[in-house]
Amino acid sequence: MKTCLLVDDSRVIRKVARRILEDLGFEVAEASDGLEALAWCRAAMPDVILLDWNMPVMNGLDFLRQLRTEPGGGAPKVVFCTVESEPARIREALAAGACEYIMKPFDGDIIQAKFAEADISARETVAI
Amino acid sequence: MTPDDIKLIVAVCRQRAGLNIDPAKTYLIESRLGPLARRESYGSVSELIAGLRARREEPLIWALVEAMTASETAFFRDRTPFNLFRDEILPTLTRMRGPEPIRIWSAGCSTGQEAYSLAMIAEAGVGLEPGARVEIYGSDLSERYLEKAQAGIYNQFEVQRGLPIRMLVDYFEKVEDSWRLSPRIRGRVRWRRLNLAGDLSTVGRFDVIFCRNVLSAMDESVRPKVLEGLAGALPADGFLVLGQGESPLGLTDAYRPISGRDGLYARNPAFRVAA
Numbered sequence: 001m002k003t004c005l006l007v008d009d010s011r012v013i014r015k016v017a018r019r020i021l022e023d024l025g026f027e028v029a030e031a032s033d034g035l036e037a038l039a040w041c042r043a044a045m046p047d048v049i050l051l052d053w054n055m056p057v058m059n060g061l062d063f064l065r066q067l068r069t070e071p072g073g074g075a076p077k078v079v080f081c082t083v084e085s086e087p088a089r090i091r092e093a094l095a096a097g098a099c100e101y102i103m104k105p106f107d108g109d110i111i112q113a114k115f116a117e118a119d120i121s122a123r124e125t126v127a128i
Numbered sequence: 129m130t131p132d133d134i135k136l137i138v139a140v141c142r143q144r145a146g147l148n149i150d151p152a153k154t155y156l157i158e159s160r161l162g163p164l165a166r167r168e169s170y171g172s173v174s175e176l177i178a179g180l181r182a183r184r185e186e187p188l189i190w191a192l193v194e195a196m197t198a199s200e201t202a203f204f205r206d207r208t209p210f211n212l213f214r215d216e217i218l219p220t221l222t223r224m225r226g227p228e229p230i231r232i233w234s235a236g237c238s239t240g241q242e243a244y245s246l247a248m249i250a251e252a253g254v255g256l257e258p259g260a261r262v263e264i265y266g267s268d269l270s271e272r273y274l275e276k277a278q279a280g281i282y283n284q285f286e287v288q289r290g291l292p293i294r295m296l297v298d299y300f301e302k303v304e305d306s307w308r309l310s311p312r313i314r315g316r317v318r319w320r321r322l323n324l325a326g327d328l329s330t331v332g333r334f335d336v337i338f339c340r341n342v343l344s345a346m347d348e349s350v351r352p353k354v355l356e357g358l359a360g361a362l363p364a365d366g367f368l369v370l371g372q373g374e375s376p377l378g379l380t381d382a383y384r385p386i387s388g389r390d391g392l393y394a395r396n397p398a399f400r401v402a403a
Contacts, residue, residue, distance in 0.1 A: 086302065087296075087297050087302055090296070094297070100292070100293050101293040102288065103288065109289065110285070110289070113289055113290060114288065114293075116207075117292045117293070
């Protein structure tokens with residue numbers, strides 16, 4: 001089963017997103033800021049990261065930039081999920097290595113559509 | 129609404145635009161006609177129908193038919209046909225046509241997402257010959273949908289259904305809480321009001337026609353005529369793209385399926401358009 005690390009400082013958002021991700025077939029881990037997320041990644045690199053931008057301690061963009069310099073940190077597909085919706089900010093996120101970008105508010109259909117755009121599936125791909 | 133009201137709505141929609149309206153779905157009829165009734169200053173849908181019976185005004189009849197058409201659409205809906213268009217259809221056509229313009233028609237375009245998806249593919253121009261010219265046309269029965277299409281303004285939910293984020297930042301500009309397609313993309317599409325159940329003999333020539341999720345909303349009795357009308361607008365080497373679960377097979381011999389390409393049909397060279 002593929003793992004998705006869910007990073008958001010709002011417990012309510014985490015609860016809603018966890019339900020959606022579990023329905024899509026992911027094993028879900030949670031972190032409430034970028035530093036906590038980094039600790040998770042150093043212990044066990046997830047397949048996918050759903051990432052908020054504005055969080056205390058370490059924000060999502062700083063986390064992503066740091067992640068991409070870590071050993072194995074280039075592998076996870078990172079999808080932002082944030083209230084930030086200015087084109088300049090979105091470009092910044094893409095330049096830092098985000099694969100897709102969700103503007104809040106979101107629902108299950110949007111997460112599903114955006115994961116499809118980024119070729120993210122909960123199923124393991126079998127090498128032939 | 130009385131059963132007679134519903135009968136009248138169903139009959140008018142079938143007669144004018146070939147629409148297949150299920151009379152059992154009274155909630156759907158109410159929800160689509162409610163806004164029209166308010167706009168026309170009627171107290172309810174029943175009063176709107178009573179007004180229609182009393183005055184039989186053409187503009188009101190058409191406003192009702194237009195309000196009953198479905199608007200469900202999305203950017204790059206179902207993805208596969210658009211990948212096919214980008215990777216195979218468009219590169220092949222631009223090689224064959226050279227500097228001649230390639231004309232693409234989104235028939236039953238609703239609020240424009242399909243036509244704009246095609247325009248973004250043409251603008252990106254991956255695998256196209258330099259100097260290739262791609263013209264995109266969108267048509268719909270509904271003036272209101274066409275107005276929205278022409279404006280090219282979509283809300284945050286609409287731009288997050290099927291549209292890759294890279295295309296959003298490349299081809300849209302943010303206007304307050306909405307997103308507007310850039311003038312370059314808007315300038316690539318021409319719009320016109322057209323009833324697909326009417327006479328299609330003068331619509332012009334199109335190399336590719338996208339007519340997806342339109343036939344399935346039409347009455348079975350009009351589908352052969354619509355398909356043959358579209359065939360009349362295709363050159364001998366033209367293509368028709370239909371929606372999921374839609375097929376011309378058994379309705380007309382104007383097309384043959386392209387094997388391994390779901391929803392893609394070539395014009396049957398043996399088919400002759402009735403004069």
